[in-house]
Amino acid sequence: MDKDCVQPIFQFPFTPYDIQTKFMSQLYSTIEEGKLGIFESPTGTGKSLSICCGALQWLKDSRIKLIKNVNEEINVLKHDIDSKSDADDWLQEEYEKIKKNQKLIGLQTQLEKIKKQDEYFKELQNRVAKCKLNTNKIEHYFKAGSKNLKKEKENIEEKDKLDDKEPREDDDLLVENVENENEDGSEDDEIIEEEKDDSVKIYISSRTHSQLSQFVGEIKRTAFSDNTRVVTLASRQHYCINSDVSKLKNVNLINERCLDMQKSKTKSTSTGDDGKVLKKTKTASCTACPYYNQSNINKLKEHILVDIMDMEDLVKCGKKLKACPYYASRMALSDAEVVLVSHAGLVSSGARSGISLKLKNNVVIFDEAHGLTAALENAHSAPVLAKQLSSVKTYLNFYINKFRAKLSSKNLLLLNQISFVIGRLIAMLNVAADAKVYTIEDFVIKAEIDHLNLRPLVEFCKLSRLAPKLHGFSMRYNQQELEEQNKKSTVKKSSFQEFLKNISKKKDEEKVAEKEVTSVETKTNQQPSEVSAGSGLYAVLELLERLCERSEDGRVIVNTHGLHYALLNPNQHFAPLVEDSRSVIVAGGTMEPVKEFQELLTNNSTDTHTTHRVNVVRCEHVVPAENVLGICLTTGPSSVNLHFSYENRSSKELLSEVGRILRNIVSIVPGGVVCFLPSYSYEQVLYEHLQTTGVIEAICKKKTIFREPKLASDVDQVLQKFATAVKMKSAEHNGALLLSVVGGKLSEGLNFSDDLGRCVIVVGMPYPNIKSAELQEKINYINRKTPGGGNIYYENLCMKAVNQCIGRAVRHANDYACVLLVDSRYSRPQTVSALPTFVQKSLQSNCTFGQSIGSIAKFFARHKNKQ
Structure with missing residues (x-):
């Protein structure tokens, strides 16, 4: 940051913690100086909100600074042009004046463009407000006629069914000569208007679309919500509201069908002077899409730029306006200031070009960056x-x-x-x-x-x-x-x-x-x-x-x-993204090993200038050390050594020991307990064993048991029931137990704050399958590059998953929870050092079960007395 630059004042929704101020300040200066950043801020410290406030503050300040600098430069040029010169060479003097006039016109045009953008945005706000008012009146008017419309729709659908029974020709399935196709395969029928886009944008990326929706919520909480243009990008698979297309499921087939529906239904030919056919226009095999309408899509685009909407809101608005959300979001891209996009849509150059993302001089922020390497590998597999x-x-x-x-x-x-x-x-x-x-x-x-x-x-x-x-x-x-x-009753071949x-x-x-x-x-x-x-x-x-x-x-x-x-080495595919962008930030709750991200950002470069460009920022947890109790449990209630290797973990001895641990924990821990297990198959084996031995019945007397569903659509329902059970307390019943899976649907992005997650248990160490041919090849590849690096990589894969599970609890400054790591290997020095720092501060290693249960009982008794 410039020496004369004043420290920015961040517009936070409430008085920020010191670590949040530190995070925003460092983020602001990293972007301002065009550096690369690795930001670690433990889960629950308001990382997403800090990213939004810090980045948006820089965006607004940079715009004000740009206008100020342009005005100053215009004034200087005007003064130089008007002032008389004593120079003898009048020809050179005239040449210099012409150059200055040209530069002045360019600056004035730039300033006028900024002014027009502001006027256009205000005009949009007024137009969208009127549109909403008119839409409400129209909806009220048409409610009375909804039955007739429904009946008419049913008649049309019935007619379509009858039409489908008509004999069909196979000509629409024939491949045509490629000379008749667009040489570049471009989507020439799209209504996307390619405009010169030189305004600065901030791209915020996260692993899943639900995590991007959280960013939408955070932006709405900031002081910038009324004057920031935000668009969420996604594929047709997520945005298509035409049921005939979306039912295809496969994203490539959806893309092709969508493009098919944009093409003309009639076949036309162009002829030369001699009457010979020069070109045939291909025939579309399906009807035009009713949502592919320029006027309606333009209206939806305006709503996107005025109202900050997540994907779900955008789809609802698209259905209401009968406009395609996919094309509306792409049309809004050029005018947007903040663009939300998944890791998968940003890390691949093909995906970026497909949705016309321009990174030149723009800012890219990757949240939940622990999954960035995996996203890169998946994108290129x-x-x-x-x-x-x-x-x-x-x-x-x-x-x-x-x-x-x-x-x-x-x-x-x-x-x-x-x-x-x-x-x-x-x-x-x-x-x-x-x-x-x-x-x-x-x-x-x-x-x-x-x-x-x-x-x-x-x-x-x-x-x-x-x-x-x-x-x-x-x-x-x-x-x-x-x-x-x-x-036919008898089927012929x-x-x-x-x-x-x-x-x-x-x-x-x-x-x-x-x-x-x-x-x-x-x-x-x-x-x-x-x-x-x-x-x-x-x-x-x-x-x-x-x-x-x-x-x-x-x-x-x-x-x-x-x-x-x-x-095996996706870093080379990440390098163009870093080279094009003004600044690239990778942020997460636990960014260890930092070296992995430094190599990713610098493409393994050892050049001093490149490595010095990387700014590493670590923030402490807002939760005081006394509010977290970390325990590495080495032996169980029956003094059995807790070593959950793949070969050993399904033994009846260890399964019974897990049952005894859970029975004791649910008796002394109030509220919700979330137990993470290595895999879905192991969760099934454990549950069946506990059911057979009567442990499930015993636990249910204290806490209601829930299991992580395999279907993503069932997750919300299970979480709601879990939350309800936690709140319903009685003399005998004290909450709920949730059996989850490491790396599953509940191990990332979810918030088990306060009573929902008073204790997080991780059973075993979730190492990936070492027998996997791909993993072995990756480890050998890394070892050839860096001796011993492959084993570190393997260890890090496990600990990244564990740290995500731990991060589900302790979500704010007054929260408190116990973290119980059930495996003797957690007490190894190299494993302890890989745990989050806020857990390390209060960690008790090599604990017997007796020691552990005593510490847990005292921990919760102390916090109960505080209340």
Whole structure:
């Protein structure tokens, strides 16, 4: 920050804690100086609010500073132009005046543009306010006629059903010659208006969309809520409100169907002077989308820029205005000041270009950055399941045989080449009894596809839009088969079944895969989206694109379940994001190991200038040390050594010991207890054992037991019931116990404050499966780069997950909770040092159960007396 720069005054909703002021000040100066930042602020210290206030304060101040500097420069130039010069060289003097005049015009234009932006935003606010008033009147007026509208809608739907029964032609499924397609494959029909966008933006990214919604809530709490333009970006999969499109589930198929619905329904041709056809315009295979309307989308865009909305609000508003939220959010992007986007949408250059994100001179803030490396790895991986390969191979061969006479020779050749490549990939699965790891070069040679240029094949599939056509083909013939089965009591073999019979006699290398297809396709009739040939082809194309890159850091893992391309060093793909941005901030509750993030931000550079650009900021927890009790439990109630290794943890001895620990804990801990277990399968094994031994029944006398659901849709309901049970206290009943899973739906982003989480228990150390071929290759790769680094990486994967669980409790300054780590390995010095600092301050290591239960009882007795 400049020496003469005054320390900013942050507009916080309440008097901030010292650590919050420190966080905002450091964030402000890091952005101002164009540095890179690693910010650690323990969960529950108001990190999200501090990010919003610090970053928005800088944004508003930088704008005021820009206007001030431009005005000053204009005044200086005007003075220089008006002042007379005594210079002898009049020609040089005139030249200098012309240059100054040109610069003056540029500055005045810049100032005028800023002024017009302010006027436009005020105009928007007034227009949206009037629109809301009119909308309410219209809704009231149309309520009386809603029954008629409903009836009319039902009639239309019935007509559509009748229309669907009409015989359909297959011409819409044919791939066209790629010369008729856009050469760049661009979405030329989109209504996105590309405008020059030179205003500074702040991109805030988090792991999930629900966490981004929390940022929306925090921005609304700030003093900037009335004059800040915020937009949340997401894919069509999240924003599509057309049920005919969203039901496709697969994001690629949704994208293709959406673009299809934008195209003209009529086929037109252009002719030359000689009357010959020069160009044919392709025919859309579906009706236009009713929500793809320029006028309505523009109205929704205005609502986005005036009202700060999360994804759910935006979808509701889109349905109300009958406008597409996806295109409205993209239209609003150029005028937005704050852009909220998931890690997945920001870390991939392809995803950034797809939604027109411009990072040049803008600020990027990654919250929940502990998951950033994983997001990078996922964005650049390419998994393909065996059943996807089988489905694509089956339908592609059927497709080629059915349309052979209608296909051009070039298209037929390319389709056969794709079929050949997929056949070779299937052959690789058949010989892979155990997981094998290949470099890219070794894989293409082993698969016998090294002689093929894969890039033109991938481009052909994209330009001809083969995937959605193959998807439509597979869905159409599945449906026909079902209809025939319903009509006939004795099912005759259809052409599809005969085809399956014929291809089952082909090459030996494909026999096993093709046998699997028969059962797979039977299931596909009931759940076509699960094994869709179209979505499977997208997965195959993504793998082929990775093979084209021939990266030295890439590996292909092969087993009987499928193929998986893994990128071992994703840092190189993060470097362009850092280079383009003014400032990049990574923030989280626990940022250890800091070295990992320093390497990510600097791309492993040892250059002094680059490393000095990184500002590391650590904030203490707002909770005093006496409000947290950390215990590393080494032995259980029966003096059994608590070592939950993968081989040992399911023994009846250890399972019974966990039961005894839980029975004692629920008796002395008031309110809610959240117990994290290593996996869903282990949670099931433990629950069944405790049920058999009568422990569940005994616990229920003290606390109601809840279990983490496997379906995300059930999480809210379970949490509400858990919260209700915690509040309902009686003489005998003192709260609830929630059995959760490390890395599951309840281990991140949730708030178990106050009575909801008086005790967090972590049973065992959740190490990833060391037998995983991908993990072993990653560890070996890191060890080759840095001797011993692979083992540290493996240890850190475990402790990151543990620290996320610990962070669910103790959410504000007056909160208090106990953290019980049940495994003797937690007492190791290297493990203790990896725990959050606020837990380390009060940590008791190598504790027997007797010592632990005494400390816990005293801890809660002391806090009960304070109340």
